[in-house]
Amino acid sequence: MAPAADREGYWGPTTSTLDWCEENYSVTWYIAEFWNTVSNLIMIIPPMFGAVQSVRDGLEKRYIASYLALTVVGMGSWCFHMTLKYEMQLLDELPMIYSCCIFVYCMFECFKIKNSVNYHLLFTLVLFSLIVTTVYLKVKEPIFHQVMYGMLVFTLVLRSIYIVTWVYPWLRGLGYTSLGIFLLGFLFWNIDNIFCESLRNFRKKVPPIIGITTQFHAWWHILTGLGSYLHILFSLYTRTLYLRYRPKVKFLFGIWPMILFEPLRKH
Template identity: 40%
Template sequence: MGMIILDTARNATAYFWGERTSTIDWCEENYVVSDYIAEFWNCLTNGMFVILAAFGIVNAIKHQQGKRVVTLYMGLLFVGCGSACFHATLKYTTQLLDELPMLYLCALGFYSLVEIDRAINFGWKLPVALIALQTAITVTYIFWVQSPVFHQAAFATTVCASVAFGYRRQCEMTISNRTRRMLQRLLLQGFLGMAGGFFVWNLDNIFCHRLRTYRSHVGAPLDAILQLHGWWHILTAYGSTYLLLWVHLTKLARQGHDHLFTIRHFAGLIPYITLKSPKKID
C-alpha cells in the first residue's frame, strides 16, 4: 500500500534525479534534506539492513557456518541496498530493485528450510520450481499487474508459507528444551519486528498529511523521528535478521548441533549465532 502524494516543496524539473517514475511516492517530502537524495531519511534508514547483513556475512564466514547462510545474508544486504537506491532516486527501475529482492530472499529461506538436511532430497526439481514461480511473479508484476498490492500480496504469501513450513519442521524435530526456547524466541522477535514495521508503515500511509504537519511544527532534527517509513526499515531489518537466525538455528538443530551453538548480541544490538566449537556446517 503506497502513498502517491504530490510533493510541492520542489519543482519536479529541479530534482537531481529528474521526475519521479516510480509507482509509489512515500510520505517523506522529496529533496528537502538533500539536493541529491529524494527521500533522505527513508534512504538512510536502510543502513540498518546493510549493517545487520554485513555483520552476519562476516560472522558466518568467520565461523564457517555454510554457504547457504552467507547467501541468505547477502540477500538481506541486497534488499537494503536496493531499497536505499529506490528512496534515493524514486525511479521505477530502482523500485524493482527494492521490491523484487524481498521475494527472492523469502524463496531462498524457503529452500533452506525444505533442504534442511545434509543430503539434498529434491535435487534440481525444487530450485527449478522456485525459480519458475519467482520468474512468473516477476514477469506478471513488471508487464501486466503493475500494482504494489500485487507485490505485497506475493511477498506476504511467501513469508507466511516459509514461516509455516519452518514451524512445522521445528515441531517435528526432537530437540532440547533450551533449543526449542531459543527457536521460539527468535521466531517471536522476528514476528514482532515485522508486525511492528507493518504497523508504523500503515500509520505513515494513513496519517501522512497529519504527520507532515507535525514535522513542520517540530522542525529539524526532531522531525526525523516522525519519518515512520524509516522506522519500517529499521524494524523489518531486525525482524528479517531474527527470521534468518531462526532458519539458521533450525538447520543446525535439525543436524544435531544443539550443543555447539549459542546466540549472542554484538554491542547489545546486533544478534548473531556463534558456534562454541567452530566447525564447518554446510
C-alpha cells in the same frame, strides 16, 4: 502514500509508481527521501558481516546467500528512495521476492542432510520468482507485488510456527521476536500510508528532531531489516541444532545479535 506534488532535486522528476510519505528533497538536494534512504543501512552492513562470518564458519552456501540477499534488498531500497526512479524501484522490490524465496528454501531444508539440494523445491521457487517478475514488469501494479511478497512471508510464518511448536519449542523466543518485530514494522508501514497527510501536517508544527521520529516508512526499513536478520539467525539456529552443533545467540558490544557455535566433540 505521498501525493506527487513534492519538489524535485538532483535526480529529476519521479518516475516510480510509488512515492512515500517523506517529503522529497527536504534534507538534501541529492537524496529524494533522506530518512527512507539511510534507514536501509541496517539491511546492508550487518548482513554483510553475517555473510563473511558464515564463510569463515564453513556454513552451507544457502545461508551465505540469505545474508547477501538481504544486503541486496537494502542496497536496492537505498537506490530507490534516493532517486524515486522506476528502474531503482524494481531493484528494490524484485530482490524482496528473491530473498524471501531463499529464506523459504532454507526453512524447508532445515532437517535434511548436510549440503543436500532439493531440486524440486528449488525449481518451484525459481519458477515462482520468474512468474512474479514477468507479471510485475507487465502490469506494474504495486499491490500485485505486495500480495506475492505477503504470500512468501506467510509461508515463512507458518513454517516458523511449526518449528517452535513441534520441533524446537525452546526457540520460541527467537522465532516470535523475529515475527513480532517484522509485524511492528508492517504496522508502521500502514500508518505511514494511511495517515500520510496528518503526519506531514504534524511535522510542520514540531521541531525537526521530533518530526524525524514520525518517518514511519524508515521505521519499516529498520524493523523489517532487523526482523529479517533475526529470521536468518532463527533459521540458522534451527539448522545447526539439527546438524548437532552447539549454537548460541551472543550480542556484539552488548547490542547486536549473532550466532556462535561449535561442532559437538566426538568421543
